Amino acid sequence: MTTQPAPVQPVLIDGDWRAASAPVGQFRAENPTTGEAIGPAFPICGAADVEAALAAATAAAAELAATPPERIAAFLEAYADAIEADAEALVDIAHAETALPKQPRLAAVELPRTTNQLRLAAKAVRSYAWTQPVIDTAANLRSHLAPLGKPVLVFGPNNFPFAFNAIAGSDFASAIAARNPVIAKAHPSHPGTSERLARAAFAALRQAGLPAASVQMLYHFDHAIGGKLAGDARLGAIGFTGSRAGGLALKAAADAAGIPAYVELSSVNPVFLLPGALAERGIALAQEFFTSCTMGSGQFCTNPGVVIVPRGEAGDAFVEAAKAHFAAAAPSVLFSGGVLEHLQKGIATLRAAGAQLLAGGDTGSPGYRHAPTLLEVDATQFLREPQALQTEAFGPASLLVRVDGVAQMVQVATAFEGNLTGTLYANSADDAAWNDVAQALRPRVGRLIANRMPTGVAVSAAMNHGGPYPSTGHPGFTAVGMPAAIRRFAALHSYDNVPEHLLPPELRDHNPGGVARQIDGCWCVDDLETKQA
Template sequence: MNIAGNLLIGQQPVRGTSGSTYAIDAATGERIGPAFGGATKEDLDTACALAWAAFDAYRETSLQSRAQFLEAIASNILDLGDKLIDRCVQESGLPRARIEGERGRTVGQLRMFAEIVRAGDFLEARIDPAQPERKPLARVDLRLRHIGLGPVAVFGASNFPLAFSVAGGDTASALAAGCPVIVKAHSAHPGTSELVGMAIQKAVKSCGMPEGTFSLLFGSGREIGQGLVRDPRIKAVGFTGSRHAGTELLSVAAARPEPIPVYAEMSSINPVLLFPHALETRGDAIARAFVQSLTLGAGQFCTNPGLILAVDGSALEKFISSASAALADVPAATMLTPGIRKTFEQAVSNMCGHPHVRTEGRGFVGSTPNQVQGALFSTTADAFRNFPELQEEIFGASSLIVRCPDMQTMLELVESLDGQLTSALHIDEEDHNDARRFLPALERRTGRILANGFGTGVEVGHAMVHGGPYPSTADGRSTSVGSNAICRFLRPVSYQDMPESLLPAALKSGNPLNINRRINGKITLAPK
C-alpha cells in the first residue's frame, strides 16, 4: 500500500479536488509529499449515500462475520509494518516506541471488540414470553434487542494518530455495533490516516462487507466536518479534540431537524489532590512521578495532570522543589503540530505574565522549530477562585499548583471545578478519613478516580471509563475507551407479539445465535 493522497470512498480511491494540503514533518516543519486533495460536497454526499445503503445489510451481518472483519482490520494494520510506524513518527513527532505501543493498543481494541461481538451480550437480548392466562389482563409477548444507530461520523484526533483516529476506539466500537463509519481524517497525520484507511478498505472487500461500510475523507476548514454532522444519513458522531471545536459540532447536531448524539471528548485539567500524610512522607517520590506524567508525550494527553491541589506548608514547598528539579532535567519535546505549539507557548506566556501566578520550574529550551519547554506554576486558592482563566486547560506539559490554606478550602475548590476525565488522590492510610470526605464531590465531577497514580495511561478493558461530565465530554454517561464504548452507538428495539419467522435471530425461541439472554428478567446463559 502506497500513500497517494486520495480520499477513500467505499472501495474507490478518489482524488479530492477541493484544494490540497500537505503533511508536515513535526520535527522540522517541512512539507511531506504527496499532496492530499480535499473532499467536495459531492464526495461527501457519495460517502453518506454509500454508508446509508450499507447500513441495513451491515447491521445484520452475522456476529462471527463481523468479528472476523474487525480482526482482519487489525491484521491488515500490522501488515503495514514499518511503513506505518515511520510515517506516523514523522507526521506526529512522537517517539517510535510510543507509536509502536499505540499500534498495539489500536490492534488490541479491535480484537477486544471482535470478542465482544462474538459473545453477543451487547445485543442485550430480553424476552418476556406471553402470559395469555394472566389475570386481570393477559401479558403480551415482548422481546428486545439493541441495534446500531446508523452511519457514524468519526473525527480523527491529533494526539493519538492511531488509537483515536481512523481505526481507533470510536471507529472500532461503531463498527462493532453494526454502524458504517465515515472518518474525517485529522490534517496533522494524513499519510498515516490513508495507510490505515486502506487497511480497513481492504478488510471490507476481503470479508465481503457492503461497500459503504467505511469511507475516509480529507478536508481543511469546517465545510466537510460540519457537513458530515449535518447530513441526515449520519446518526451519531465520535470526536476527540478541543472544547471550541467540540461545542461547534454539538451546536450543528442540535440544530438538525433530527438532532443526533455527539460523543465529544473536549477539555479536562485532571486535578491531582495531595493529602497531608502522603505529601509529608512521600512528597519527593510523588513529585518525580508527577513530572514523568506531566511531560509524557510533550504533555499532549487529554488526561495530563494540569492541576495540583495541596495544603500550603513546608511539605508542599519540598514537593515543589523536587518537581521543579525533575522538570529542569526534562529535554524539550516536539509537539504534534506548529499550531499546537503556538497555542501552548501563548498559554504558557500568559501564565508567566499573570500577576497572581508564580513560575516554579521550566524544562530544557528547545533546539528545533517545534520543541517546547515544560512549565510548572503556582498560585493561591483565592486567585484560583477569582480568575477563571487559571482553570482553563493548557494542552501540553504545563501544570498549576494551588496553595490551599486548609483541607476545607481544597474541598471547596474541588466543588468549583468543571467536569473532569480523571482525578487523582495521593494518600496514605492515615489520609483515608480525609479522602473519604472528597469522594462524593469527585464522583460527581469525574469519570475515573485514581489512588496514588496519574491519569495518563488509559487501560483498554471492560471496567474503564474514559469520559466524564461536561466539558470533559459532551455526555458523561458514556465512555470512549473500553468495552462499554459500544453502547454509544446502539439503541433498543422492542418487538411485541411478532411472529417467530419475523423475529431477528437474537430473539428467536431456539436461540440460534447461542447467546446469553434475559428471560422473564433472569439471565439465561447460552449452552456451552
C-alpha cells in the first residue's frame, strides 16, 4: 500500500490563508514521548513568502497606528475569549506536540495565563497606561509613547506553546497593544498549536475590524532568511525568546540596521542558601529545589541552574538529600532531539570544567528523555572557570557550588553573568549575610527573590522578566507584565507648540478618559485647566 504524504498547511499572509509560495522544504511536529512525526506537514518558507509578509505588514502599519484604541482592546479581548472557547482542543494539540501535562500545566496554568495577558494588554490600551503622557506647560511641550509605525517580528520559543507563542504570547500582545502589525515566526516544536491559535487570532481581527495584515504567521524559515529579515530596515523591532546563539545572531543583524531587538537568551538563575536558612530547613529545601529543577522537565528559562551551598553538616545533609531525589527520579521527556543534544553538550561542558556528576547524566527511551542530573563543584574551581561553569544546561539539570562561608558566597555572586533571577534563602539570623550577598548579586539579576524558587513568573505590572546581558539584550525592559512590556515596541513622540486640537487625545488639555498624566512634574488625572487652577 502506498502511503499518502501528509497535507501541507497554509501560511497566513496579508489576510489570506494560502499555500506557501516556493517553499524550500517542509516539516512535521514530533511526539516527544516517542520521537515519531505527528500531524500534517508545515512549509519552510522561502524568500518570497517572507517578503510578501513584510511588505503587507509595512503597508498596514500606518492604518493600524491610527486605529482607535477601543478596537485594539476589542481584538485582544475577543482573541482571549476565542482561546478559552477552544481550550480543550488547544490543550490536546499542545500536549501532543510538547509532552507537557494537560493538567495542571497547560489547561489550568499556561492557557489562563495567556488569556490573562491578552486582557491585561487590552486594559492597558484602554487606560493609555503604556503611553506615559507628559506635559510641560511652561515650555508648551508634550510627549507620549506611540506606535513604531513599522511591523514587529516575533519569534516564539519551544517551552511555552501558549504564553510565549509568537502568535499569542506576551511579545505578541505587547506589540499589538502598541498598534504595530506583527509577523509571527512560530516555533517548529508546536506548529499545530500555533496554527490553531493563528486562526482564532485572525477571526478576532476580522471581528474587530483591524487591517488584514495586522497579524501574519509563518511556521519556519532558514537562518539565512531570518538574518536577512532581522536586518531589514522596514522592521520596527524584534521580540525573541530562545537560544543565546540564535538570539545574538538576530540581534547582530538588527543592530547593523538600527532595529531594536528585545532578546531573551539564557539564564542559570543562581540560588544562594544562606547559613541560617540551611540549618533551619535544609532537608525541606532539597525537596523544593528538586521539584523546581524538574518541573516541566527543567525546560524553564527560570530553572534553578546553579545552587550555592555552604560547607558543613547542614550543607552536606542538603546535598545528600538532593542527590537522593535526583537519583530516584525517572528520565524526563524533553521537547525535541535538539533540546536533548543541547542538554548533553551543556552537561559535558560543565564536567570538562571540573564539575563532578552526583546523580543522573543518562538518556532514556523511547523519544527524547534525559535523567534529572545533579553536579557539584568547589567554589575555588568555579571562580577559576566561571564562564564554562555558568553554561546553561537547559533541562532537568543543576550545578551545586560548595562555598566555605559568606565571604566566598560574595565572591561567587560577583562572578555571575547577567541573569533573569537571583534567589536568596534566609531566616532572621541571615540579615548580615543577606546584605553582603544581595549587594553583590543585585546588579546581576533582573528579579531578586527571597525564600522561593525562581520558576514562577507572575503576570504583574511589577514583574521584571528580563535582566542584564546575557540573560537579555537590554537590562531596562521586561517581556512579562503590562503595561511595561508594551513599551518595548513604542517610540517616544514629542510635540512642541502644537495646537491643542491637533494633539493625540491623551496630550490634550481635556482628559476625558481619566488618563494618568505627568503635568509639570506631578502625576494626576485632572484636566489641564483644573490642574493649572
